[in-house]
Amino acid sequence: xxxxxxxxxxxxxxxxxxxxxxxxxxxxxxxxxxxxxxxxxxxxxxxxxxxxxxxxxxxxxxxxxxxxxxxxxxxxxxxxxxxxxxxxxxxxxxxxxxxxxxxxxxxxxxxxxxxxxxxxxxxxxxxxxxxxxxxxxxxxxxxxxxxxxxxxxxxxxxxxxxxxxxxxxxxxxxxxxxxxxxxxxxxxxxxxxxxxxxxxxxxxxxxxxxxxx
Numbered sequence: 382x383x384x385x386x387x388x389x390x391x392x393x394x395x396x397x398x399x400x401x402x403x404x405x406x407x408x409x410x411x412x413x414x415x416x417x418x419x420x421x422x423x424x425x426x427x428x429x430x431x432x433x434x435x436x437x438x439x440x441x442x443x444x445x446x447x448x449x450x451x452x453x454x455x456x457x458x459x460x461x462x463x464x465x466x467x468x469x470x471x472x473x474x475x476x477x478x479x480x481x482x483x484x485x486x487x488x489x490x491x492x493x494x495x496x497x498x499x500x501x502x503x504x505x506x507x508x509x510x511x512x513x514x515x516x517x518x519x520x521x522x523x524x525x526x527x528x529x530x531x532x533x534x535x536x537x538x539x540x541x542x543x544x545x546x547x548x549x550x551x552x553x554x555x556x557x558x559x560x561x562x563x564x565x566x567x568x569x570x571x572x573x574x575x576x577x578x579x580x581x582x583x584x585x586x587x588x589x590x591x592x593x594x
Contacts, residue, residue, distance in 0.1 A: 414562075415435060415522055415524075415537075415538065416522075416537050416538075416561070417520055417521065417522055418516050418517045418519070418520045418521070418522075419513065419516055419517075419522065419523070419536075419537035419538075420488075420509065420512045420513050420516050420522075420523035420524075420525060420535075420536045420537060421522065421523065421524050421525070421536060421537055421538045421539070421540065422503060422524075422525045422527055422531060422534065422536045422538065422539040422540065422558075423524055423525065423526055423527070423539075423540045423541075423542055424526075424527045424531060424539070424540070424541050424542070425540075425541045425542040425543045426542075426543055426544060427542040427543055427544050427552045428526045428527070428540070428542045429455075429526060430463075430542065430552060431524070431540055431542040431552070431554065432495075432497045432524045432526060433460055433463050433464060434463065434569070434571065435495065435522070435524060436464055436468075436494075436495040436497070436524075437463050437464045439494040439495050439522070440494070441468070441493055441494045441495075442468050442469075442470055442492065442493045442494075443464070443468050443469050443470065443493060443494075443495045443496075443497065444470045444472060444487045444492075444493045444495075444496045444497070445469055445470065445471050445472065445497045445499075446472040446473075446474065446480055446483050446484050446487065446496065446497065446498050446499065447472075447473070447474065447480055447498065447499030447500075447526075448473070448474055448475070448476075448477075448480060448499070448501075449473050449475075451499040451501075451528070452471055452473060452499060453473075455469075455471065457469045457471075463571065470493070472487070477500065477501070480498065480499075480500065481498075481500075481504070481508055481511070481512070484496060484498040484512060484515070484523065485511055485512060485515040486515075487519075488512060488515035488516045488518075488519045488521060488523050489515040489518045489519045490519060491518075491519035491520055491521060493521060494521045494522065495521060495522050495523075495524065496516075496521060496522070496523045496524070497523075497524045497526060498512075498523065498524070498525050498526065499526045499528070500525060500526070500527055500528070501528050501529050502527065502528075502529040502530050502531075502532070503525065503527045503529075503530060503531035503532045503534060504525065504532065504534050504536075505532050505533075505534065506532075506533055506534060506535060508534075509534035509535040509536050510535045512525075512535075512536075513535050513536070513537075536558075537559075537560050537561070538556060538558055538559050538560070539556075539557050539558035539559075540554055540555065540556055540557070541554075541555040541557055542554050542555075543555075545568055545569075547568060548570070550570060550571040551568065551569060551570045551571075552568075552569045553566060553567070553568055553569070554566065554567050554569050555567075
C-alpha cells in the first residue's frame, strides 16, 4: 500500500496522510474515490491521463476499447512511466454499437479491474444503464472517455480533466457529477515511481485540494 498526501486549503498548512485501501472503492487520494462496480465519465484534453492514473492504482490487465480513429494513436510505450504497457489490451470496434457491446462484455466478464471506453459522445441513459449493470456484475471500474458532448446518464461520476500550467505531469481534475458524494476540484501531480523492483503500482498520486463544493 502507498500513502497519498493531500493539502487541504480550507485548513491551510494542514498536511494529512491517507493509506490506500481499495476494496469497495478505488482510493486515488483521501476523498477522491472511484466506486468499484460502477462506470465513471471523464472529459477534457487530459481525460486519457485520468484513466491511466486510475488504472495505475490497480493490478491486472487494462482493456482499452474504441474506434480505430480514437485508439489508433494510443502508444502504450509512451505510458511506461505511469503503467506497465504490457497490461494494456487494445480492442478496436468498427462502430459505436460494437464498441458499447465490447465494453459490456469486458465489464461483465470481470477479467480486468479497469475497462476504458472511448466514445465520440457520451452514452445516453439506456446505454449507460447497460454499462452500469455490466460493471455491477463484473465488479470492476469502467471509465468512459468522452471526446464530445456528455448526456444525461446513469454513470456514477463525471470528471473534467485538463492539463495544468503549474508544472510537468500536473493536471486539474474537476468532479462535476457525483451520485453519492460531494463535488470538488483538485490539482494533481504524478510522483514517478521507483521501477527498480518492477512495481508500477507503487506510484503515488499527490493531490492538492483546490476547491470543495
